[in-house]
Amino acid sequence: MGIPADPLLDIIRRSLVNLEFIDRNYREHAVYEITQLVNTFLGAFIHPFERSSKGKAFMxxxxxxxxPIAVRYQVNECGGVTYYDFIQYVRHALAHGNMRYNPNEIKQIDSITLWNIRNGRKVLKCTIxxxxxxxxxLDFRDCLEEIYGH
Structure with a gap:
């Protein structure tokens, strides 16, 4: 496979192909598909797409x-949250290690909780x-494809 024309967009496409492969080959109670999902989610949102050639269009x-989802906020002192704000909050939480994995009854990752701290107090906390x-x-990929004109 050669170098893609739009490497940033290709990252999410390839990651979703990997996730689909793992989903198809899932065995009951295996944790690998959830690990791939979480890693793909974190990897997709951490990339600084706004620094790409389509950065202004991205922002x-x-x-x-x-x-595109109903985010479950436990704390939201930031007011209305746009999609771009949400991406930035996810990045900030990851950069500062403000993330917790939440297990289900069989100890699989069921959700992640992310939070942002400003001046020593939580200003945003959500569970996904x-x-x-x-x-x-999937929505993020579709949005990027629209921005990139694919």
Missing amino acids: AYFTARPP GTSDMKRLL
């Missing part, structure tokens, strides 16, 4: 929309389930 597109992570990834 405008995601600033004009809310996140694995099904919402998958929906976000």
